Amino acid sequence: MTAGDSLRRLRDAKPLIHQITNYVVMNETANATLALGALPVMAHAREEVEEMSAIAGALVLNIGTLSPHWVDAMLLAGRVANERGIPVVLDPVGAGATTYRTETAKRILDEVDITVLRGNAGEVATLVGVDAEVRGVESIATGSDPADLARQAGRQLGLVASVTGVVDHVSDGETVIAIENGHPLMATITGTGCMSSALTGCFLAVNRDAPLAAAAEALVAFGVAGEDAAQGANGPGSFHVGLYDALAALDPDTLDGRARVS
Amino acid sequence: MTAGDSLRRLRDAKPLIHQITNYVVMNETANATLALGALPVMAHAREEVEEMSAIAGALVLNIGTLSPHWVDAMLLAGRVANERGIPVVLDPVGAGATTYRTETAKRILDEVDITVLRGNAGEVATLVGVDAEVRGVESIATGSDPADLARQAGRQLGLVASVTGVVDHVSDGETVIAIENGHPLMATITGTGCMSSALTGCFLAVNRDAPLAAAAEALVAFGVAGEDAAQGANGPGSFHVGLYDALAALDPDTLDGRARVS
Amino acid sequence: MTAGDSLRRLRDAKPLIHQITNYVVMNETANATLALGALPVMAHAREEVEEMSAIAGALVLNIGTLSPHWVDAMLLAGRVANERGIPVVLDPVGAGATTYRTETAKRILDEVDITVLRGNAGEVATLVGVDAEVRGVESIATGSDPADLARQAGRQLGLVASVTGVVDHVSDGETVIAIENGHPLMATITGTGCMSSALTGCFLAVNRDAPLAAAAEALVAFGVAGEDAAQGANGPGSFHVGLYDALAALDPDTLDGRARVS
Numbered sequence: 001m002t003a004g005d006s007l008r009r010l011r012d013a014k015p016l017i018h019q020i021t022n023y024v025v026m027n028e029t030a031n032a033t034l035a036l037g038a039l040p041v042m043a044h045a046r047e048e049v050e051e052m053s054a055i056a057g058a059l060v061l062n063i064g065t066l067s068p069h070w071v072d073a074m075l076l077a078g079r080v081a082n083e084r085g086i087p088v089v090l091d092p093v094g095a096g097a098t099t100y101r102t103e104t105a106k107r108i109l110d111e112v113d114i115t116v117l118r119g120n121a122g123e124v125a126t127l128v129g130v131d132a133e134v135r136g137v138e139s140i141a142t143g144s145d146p147a148d149l150a151r152q153a154g155r156q157l158g159l160v161a162s163v164t165g166v167v168d169h170v171s172d173g174e175t176v177i178a179i180e181n182g183h184p185l186m187a188t189i190t191g192t193g194c195m196s197s198a199l200t201g202c203f204l205a206v207n208r209d210a211p212l213a214a215a216a217e218a219l220v221a222f223g224v225a226g227e228d229a230a231q232g233a234n235g236p237g238s239f240h241v242g243l244y245d246a247l248a249a250l251d252p253d254t255l256d257g258r259a260r261v262s
Numbered sequence: 263m264t265a266g267d268s269l270r271r272l273r274d275a276k277p278l279i280h281q282i283t284n285y286v287v288m289n290e291t292a293n294a295t296l297a298l299g300a301l302p303v304m305a306h307a308r309e310e311v312e313e314m315s316a317i318a319g320a321l322v323l324n325i326g327t328l329s330p331h332w333v334d335a336m337l338l339a340g341r342v343a344n345e346r347g348i349p350v351v352l353d354p355v356g357a358g359a360t361t362y363r364t365e366t367a368k369r370i371l372d373e374v375d376i377t378v379l380r381g382n383a384g385e386v387a388t389l390v391g392v393d394a395e396v397r398g399v400e401s402i403a404t405g406s407d408p409a410d411l412a413r414q415a416g417r418q419l420g421l422v423a424s425v426t427g428v429v430d431h432v433s434d435g436e437t438v439i440a441i442e443n444g445h446p447l448m449a450t451i452t453g454t455g456c457m458s459s460a461l462t463g464c465f466l467a468v469n470r471d472a473p474l475a476a477a478a479e480a481l482v483a484f485g486v487a488g489e490d491a492a493q494g495a496n497g498p499g500s501f502h503v504g505l506y507d508a509l510a511a512l513d514p515d516t517l518d519g520r521a522r523v524s
Numbered sequence: 525m526t527a528g529d530s531l532r533r534l535r536d537a538k539p540l541i542h543q544i545t546n547y548v549v550m551n552e553t554a555n556a557t558l559a560l561g562a563l564p565v566m567a568h569a570r571e572e573v574e575e576m577s578a579i580a581g582a583l584v585l586n587i588g589t590l591s592p593h594w595v596d597a598m599l600l601a602g603r604v605a606n607e608r609g610i611p612v613v614l615d616p617v618g619a620g621a622t623t624y625r626t627e628t629a630k631r632i633l634d635e636v637d638i639t640v641l642r643g644n645a646g647e648v649a650t651l652v653g654v655d656a657e658v659r660g661v662e663s664i665a666t667g668s669d670p671a672d673l674a675r676q677a678g679r680q681l682g683l684v685a686s687v688t689g690v691v692d693h694v695s696d697g698e699t700v701i702a703i704e705n706g707h708p709l710m711a712t713i714t715g716t717g718c719m720s721s722a723l724t725g726c727f728l729a730v731n732r733d734a735p736l737a738a739a740a741e742a743l744v745a746f747g748v749a750g751e752d753a754a755q756g757a758n759g760p761g762s763f764h765v766g767l768y769d770a771l772a773a774l775d776p777d778t779l780d781g782r783a784r785v786s
Contacts, residue, residue: 016660024288024304026548026589030714035760040714041618041660042548045591048624055621055659065288067307067331069591094303097317100310135317136278136303188510190292190302235507236297245759248712286550286566327550329569329593356565359579362572397579398540398565450772452554452564497769498559 003217003259004252006203011037011252015057015205019198020044020074022064022093025191029060029198035247036221038202044070049077057205059086060198061112063104064093064137071104078112087115087204087211091197095119096126096134109157115204116215117153118162118197121146128153137193139165147176162215164196168223170215177216180260181223188236195243196222220259225250227258265479265521266514268465273299273514277319277467281460282306282336284326284355287453291322291460297509298483300464306332311339319467321348322460323374325366326355326399333366340374349377349466349473353459357381358388358396371419377466378477379415380424380459383408390415399455401427409438424477426458430485432477439478442522443485450498457505458484482521483512489520527741527783528776530727535561535776539581539729543722544568544598546588546617549715553584553722559771560745562726568594573601581729583610584722585636587628588617588661595628602636611639611728611735615721619643620650620658633681639728640739641677642686642721645670652677661717663689671700686739688720692747694739701740704784705747712760719767720746744783749774751782 016039021029026042033040043052046069053059059081061074081088090112092105105127108114117124122139125132130152131143142149147169153161155173162170168179186192200218207214228249229242278301283291288304295302305314308331315321321343323336343350352374354367367389370376379386384401387394392414393405404411409431415423417435424432430441448454462480469476490511491504540563545553550566557564567576570593577583583605585598605612614636616629629651632638641648646663649656654676655667666673671693677685679697686694692703710716724742731738752773753766 018660022304023285023547024292027552027714028289030548031760031764034712034714039660039662041621042546042589043618043622044589045624047592048622051622051624052660065304065306068309094305097303098305098310098313100307100313136280136301136314138301188296189506190289190296234504235510236293237503237506237508237510240293240506241503241761241765242758244713244761244764248759248761284566285547286554290551327566327568330571356567359565360567360572360575362569362575398542398563398576400563450558451768452551452558496766497772498555499765499768499772502555502768503765 003220004255006206006217007221007250007255008252009206010202013206014039016041016055017058017060017198017201017205018053018056019060020077021060021062021194024064025194028191029194031244032195032247033198033202035244036199036202044073046073046076049073050080053077053080053086054084056086058201060089060201061108062091062093062194062197063101064194066104074108075111082113087208088112089116089118089197089201090114091194092119092123092127094137095123096132097136102126114159115211116160116162116200117157118200120193121149121163121165124153124161124163125149128156147178151176160211160215162200164193168219170212172212175212178262179216179219179223181220181227183226183230185230185233185236185239186226189240216261220261221250221255224255224258265482266517268468268479269483269512269517270514271468272464275468276301278303278317279320279322279460279463279467280315280318281322282339283322283324283456286326287456290453291456293506294457294509295460295464297506298461298464306335308335308338311335312342315339315342315348316346318348320463322351322463323370324353324355324456324459325363326456328366336370337373344375349470350374351378351380351459351463352376353456354381354385354389356399357385358394359398364388376421377473378422378424378462379419380462382455383411383425383427386415386423386425387411390418409440413438422473422477424462426455430481432474434474437474440524441478441481441485443482443489445488445492447492447495447498447501448488451502478523482523483517486517486520487512527744528779530730530741531745531774531779532776533730534726537730538563540565540579541582541584541722541725541729542577542580543584544601545584545586545718548588549718552715553718555768556719556771557722557726559768560723560726568597570597570600573597574604577601577604578608580610582725584613584725585632586615586617586718586721587625588718590628598632599635606637611732612636613640613642613721613725614638615718616643616647616651618661619647620656621660626650638683639735640684640686640724641681642724644717645673645687645689648677648685648687649673652680671702675700684735684739686724688717692743694736696736699736702786703740703743703747705744705751707750707754709754709757709760709763710750713764740785744785745774745779748779748782
């Protein structure tokens with residue numbers, strides 16, 4: 001685990017993370033990106049996404065409040081990122097809940113080379129054809145063990161699958177890394193999944209050739225920040241505030257030692 | 263008052279609350295919904311709103327930053343909710359401030375069976391033809407006593423009117439319930455009105471046959487949370503944070519005893 | 525410096541500040557406007573922006589997440605504001621980062637009489653043809669001293685240029701006012717630039733005939749609030765929360781004495 005080293009390089013390089021994401025969490029993922037040490041930029045117009053993605057260190061696509069113009073923009077931005085070798089994260093928010101979300105996520109997977117697919121178990125299961133129950137944007141149940149699901153998704157889709165839950169599982173189709181960092185309060189606020197996707201983009205920007213490691217390191221960093229933020233939190237509101245403080249306070253020197261990875 | 267019992271059932275059932283709402287408060291109403299104990303989902307594309315509403319426990323329509331595609335989506339979602347007997351809340355943000363808002367709110371009232379209309383006095387007065395002064399999204403004055411206004415709106419529009427202000431008034435056109443819970447700090451942050459509409463949706467989802475009670479209980483719960491959040495707040499920022507902590511900490515066993523209802 | 529007097533009048537008059545702004549910061553600029561003491565309203569539909577702007581005390585245009593319909597709305601609203609003598613602030617977020625942003629900012633400057641242009645050095649330099657490096661929405665470097673840049677922009681564009689950075693510089697093309705209030709934590713959260721534009725609108729609404737003074741007073745007030753919020757903050761999250769508390773707690777009686785202006 002070299003999450004500490006990646007964080008150090010990220011804060012030094014301050015990569016630009018282009019995010020085409022949902023209305024609910026734009027402020028939150030921008031602030032999480034900034035708190036970690038990278039530079040967020042939100043831009044969704046078809047008139048500019050290609051130019052913006054071309055100068056980014058990573059591109060994060062999130063379908064949490066999708067509509068046709070936004071999907072077009074995601075495809076345009078994704079193609080440019082692919083041409084330039086810029087890593088792309090897809091967060092298939094709510095895949096499985098409506099046909100439109102499922103089909104859009106599949107279309108993006110078809111038309112863009114996704115580096116990391118970051119979703120909950122229900123969303124990822126839906127995209128690989130495993131039975132799943134998704135209610136709105138919550139994963140209720142899947143017919144598969146999460147480690148197996150991550151491996152299957154990684155292999156079947158030809159990418160790194162990052163399946164988050166009580167324990168997170170990241171896989172390139174062969175190796176599976178389980179990450180046990182985090183805190184139950186992370187499930188009490190909206191947007192922690194989306195934030196983890198944004199942070200995955202940050203770590204990818206400084207680890208282009210090691211997406212499996214980058215995806216795991218992002219979840220370690222976010223989980224450790226969640227553990228720190230839970231100290232002294234009185235509920236979801238104060239936890240949410242503390243999460244940004246904790247991301248900014250992450251210490252590269254101690255981060256690897258706190259990783260609970262297997 | 264059985265707000266405590268409703269809250270207990272809500273946390274047990276975790277109903278999905280489909281919200282087609284404004285850009286300003288999406289994160290806030292999602293987090294308030296989660297903090298109370300229900301599951302929010304935001305979806306506004308015409309391509310998916312019918313499917314999403316069909317699986318929801320309640321639908322909340324809010325015109326705070328409306329535009330034509332969004333209005334279309336609200337009408338589509340509302341019709342599906344009506345067909346399935348799913349309760350619908352309308353928050354007519356800014357009705358009275360511009361012709362577009364007033365006409366859109368009236369159009370939704372015409373085309374969708376609204377269960378609860380939740381607005382400030384100026385917005386509700388506008389929709390029943392009572393003189394009102396609305397500046398932007400603030401109600402300045404109306405030519406009617408708020409209890410009378412709630413009763414008139416309930417009767418004239420054939421729904422439960424939930425008119426919030428220093429004292430809230432909820433009426434089905436016959437009975438008027440006045441709720442005195444709350445705190446002046448609630449007026450110092452944006453989105454508390456929108457949050458109260460979202461929470462009304464939550465209580466309706468577990469009280470389909472008692473919309474008057476559900477609307478009153480939601481305002482009691484929100485008002486009590488506001489009272490708790492005001493303890494130790496240093497201003498609007500810390501109050502806002504405390505509000506989510508307080509919603510999550512609401513105790514079903516003591517809630518009814520704290521209701522100030524007449 | 526009469527920032528204290530302006531703040532007193534602002535809290536008394538509670539002007540309506542119509543903001544057509546970006547998705548990332550809508551909640552934040554609305555809450556900053558409220559905390560200071562004015563009334564925010566967000567409305568972007570072409571169907572209503574003219575009516576809303578016509579009743580506003582100031583109009584704030586911000587291109588942070590622009591798209592064609594929103595640009596149309598900004599032009600419509602701007603023309604109405606001009607006809608009525610309502611001051612207009614332009615925040616050219618990301619001008620220089622993409623052609624679309626640069627051209628849109630120039631188009632708004634061409635078609636609307638802008639009262640105050642509030643941006644970072646890279647954005648403002650781009651708009652007056654000075655070499656600049658803009659990454660996403662961050663200004664990295666410009667080929668000009670910031671005081672000279674503010675003066676040049678003021679003169680060349682015929683408006684008040686408000687160039688914010690470690691030290692802020694405001695100029696009408698002749699006089700340059702430097703403002704040293706503020707705190708480094710302000711650069712650690714997204715939206716502080718956008719908030720400063722919103723607050724500039726608030727001060728303009730009560731100082732229509734003195735835009736240079738209004739722009740400077742807004743930055744003094746915001747900078748002083750930033751200094752107060754930094755007390756006891758543990759990082760960007762708690763600083764962000766404290767900023768609203770501090771804006772609401774600004775004391776008109778001591779504000780002028782705390783201004784660090786030259």
